[in-house]
Amino acid sequence: MKLVLDNVTxxxxxxxxxxxxxxxxxxxxxxxxxxxxxAGKTTMLKVILGLVKPVKGRVLxxxxxxxxxxxxxGRFIGYVPQNPGAPQLSPMTVxxxxxxxxxxxxxRRPRTHAVKALNSVGVGRExxxxxxxxxxxxxxxxxxxxxxLAPNPPILVMxxxxxxxxxxxxxxxxxxxxxxxxxxxxxxxxxxxxxxxSSTKAIIIVNREVIAVGPPREVMRREVLARVYGxxxxxxxxxxxxxxxxx
Amino acid sequence: xxxxxxxxxTVILSAIITGTxxxxxxxxxxxxxxxxxxxxxxxxxxxxxxxxxxGAAPHAALAAASLGVVAGxxxxxxxxxxxxxxxxxxxxxxxYAAYKGxxxxxxxxxxxxxxxxxxxxxxxxxxRMGLQLSGVILGDPLLASSxxxxxxxxxxxxxxxxxxxxxxxxxxxxxDRDDALISGSRVWLYDLVLYSIIxxxxxGLITVVGFILEHVLLLIPGALILPFVRGSRVMVLTGGxxxxxxxxxxxxxxxxxxxxxxxxxxxxxxxxYGVALxxxxxxRGG
Numbered sequence: 001m002k003l004v005l006d007n008v009t010x011x012x013x014x015x016x017x018x019x020x021x022x023x024x025x026x027x028x029x030x031x032x033x034x035x036x037x038x039a040g041k042t043t044m045l046k047v048i049l050g051l052v053k054p055v056k057g058r059v060l061x062x063x064x065x066x067x068x069x070x071x072x073x074g075r076f077i078g079y080v081p082q083n084p085g086a087p088q089l090s091p092m093t094v095x096x097x098x099x100x101x102x103x104x105x106x107x108r109r110p111r112t113h114a115v116k117a118l119n120s121v122g123v124g125r126e127x128x129x130x131x132x133x134x135x136x137x138x139x140x141x142x143x144x145x146x147x148x149l150a151p152n153p154p155i156l157v158m159x160x161x162x163x164x165x166x167x168x169x170x171x172x173x174x175x176x177x178x179x180x181x182x183x184x185x186x187x188x189x190x191x192x193x194x195x196x197x198s199s200t201k202a203i204i205i206v207n208r209e210v211i212a213v214g215p216p217r218e219v220m221r222r223e224v225l226a227r228v229y230g231x232x233x234x235x236x237x238x239x240x241x242x243x244x245x246x247x
Numbered sequence: 248x249x250x251x252x253x254x255x256x257t258v259i260l261s262a263i264i265t266g267t268x269x270x271x272x273x274x275x276x277x278x279x280x281x282x283x284x285x286x287x288x289x290x291x292x293x294x295x296x297x298x299x300x301x302g303a304a305p306h307a308a309l310a311a312a313s314l315g316v317v318a319g320x321x322x323x324x325x326x327x328x329x330x331x332x333x334x335x336x337x338x339x340x341x342x343y344a345a346y347k348g349x350x351x352x353x354x355x356x357x358x359x360x361x362x363x364x365x366x367x368x369x370x371x372x373x374x375r376m377g378l379q380l381s382g383v384i385l386g387d388p389l390l391a392s393s394x395x396x397x398x399x400x401x402x403x404x405x406x407x408x409x410x411x412x413x414x415x416x417x418x419x420x421x422x423d424r425d426d427a428l429i430s431g432s433r434v435w436l437y438d439l440v441l442y443s444i445i446x447x448x449x450x451g452l453i454t455v456v457g458f459i460l461e462h463v464l465l466l467i468p469g470a471l472i473l474p475f476v477r478g479s480r481v482m483v484l485t486g487g488x489x490x491x492x493x494x495x496x497x498x499x500x501x502x503x504x505x506x507x508x509x510x511x512x513x514x515x516x517x518x519x520y521g522v523a524l525x526x527x528x529x530x531r532g533g
């Protein structure tokens with residue numbers, strides 16, 4: 001499985017969110033995109049998903065162009081958004097949410113696939129009839145991961161999967177992501193360089209353009225991070241080589 | 248929930264039997280149709296997070312009704328058809344703007360602002376052409392002819408069934424529109440059906456329900472049932488049953504108290520909403 005971003009530039013009304021981004025990601029494995037707020041991480045994921053159309057460049061999945069076409073990208077990619085939505089008073093239950101997602105994709109026997117996906121992320125039957133807004137942040141994140149896994153896509157894209165989760169839940173989600181990345185190409189984002197996942201194949205540091213790409217020990221250097229986050233912030237970062245990897 | 252549903256169903260069945268035997272069938276059919284339509288649509292709009300559109304749609308309906316009369320008078324076309332065409336055009340425009348990325352609240356605000364201005368012009372001219380303003384603004388289901396009553400009932404059943412059909416997909420789009428787009432499904436089609444339902448229920452029923460009460464009937468049933476229902480299809484079923492029940496109860500209350508049935512239905516729904524708020528724990532600090 002190969003995901004290619006070829007010279008991608010994204011412009012929002014004159015503001016350049018991403019400039020000349022070229023990347024080749026191969027699966028299975030975990031790639032982690034890090035950078036400060038406003039660095040273009042979410043934009044990069046939305047370009048991969050076809051939700052944002054770049055003004056220049058293209059996105060290819062195994063040679064198939066998915067640029068600006070979410071329907072085509074969705075055949076290959078599962079998506080876990082930043083701050084998974086749970087609108088208050090939405091009637092959707094956990095099981096219905098996953099089933100509806102599969103029905104939207106035309107999957108047959110959605111119930112069977114939904115149960116399997118929820119089991120794989122450790123969400124038991126006792127949660128099936130909970131409405132989404134009744135769940136804790138950690139369980140909701142698992143439900144969204146199950147939703148992304150249910151159609152069995154070869155690529156999983158997760159926006160800030162460890163944000164807004166308490167430390168114990170964070171460790172469990174990190175372990176889950178590491179496990180999933182053994183079979184799939186997984187791309188995650190994080191604004192916090194301290195939230196590195198131990199099984200990361202490569203780190204991509206961005207700040208509206210690609211600053212560095214490579215294995216954590218090669219990329220997570222103070223001088224590189226200082227360029228992105230500023231010197232004072234880097235003092236508080238525990239680097240991968242110093243035991244900073246989590247999960 | 249199952250026992251509550253059985254009780255509600257029994258009450259509504261009794262109300263229908265009482266209604267058909269005690270009142271002209273046109274009254275019962277009109278109230279039943281309007282109740283079914285708004286009862287099913289209201290929670291769907293809540294779950295699709297289109298409440299602002301729900302608030303703006305009656306303004307478009309009022310403008311469409313008055314401009315339809317003007318168009319009918321000037322062009323010699325049927326004013327009901329003209330109203331429907333104008334109403335669809337207005338509501339589709341707001342829906343299209345939202346579909347193309349405009350914030351739905353902004354699209355709804357523009358719709359309300361534009362159509363409120365148009366309705367002043369339309370009402371001014373239409374009143375000089377003989378339009379009964381009280382019928383459009385206050386609504387009077389008891390004045391519906393046999394054809395109109397049948398039309399309202401058919402519209403109510405169609406809206407109820409259409410809402411039931413798209414409930415799950417619409418609720419899903421309301422939770423995560425991005426994933427709905429990624430899924431490759433025809434999100435535009437579900438939006439088109441939903442906006443069509445909004446247009447038919449507001450423009451098509453305004454002379455029966457009235458401009459003022461359309462706001463209440465589009466907003467309250469959803470708020471009333473959503474704290475208690477699980478599942479999007481259960482939501483629409485419950486909404487339809489509750490809407491029909493309150494409308495028929497409103498009819499009975501109106502004849503007893505000699506007040507307009509639309510007003511009685513609205514007051515009963517507000518009372519029901521108060522009970523639902525209390526039951527959901529909001530007033531008990533829960």
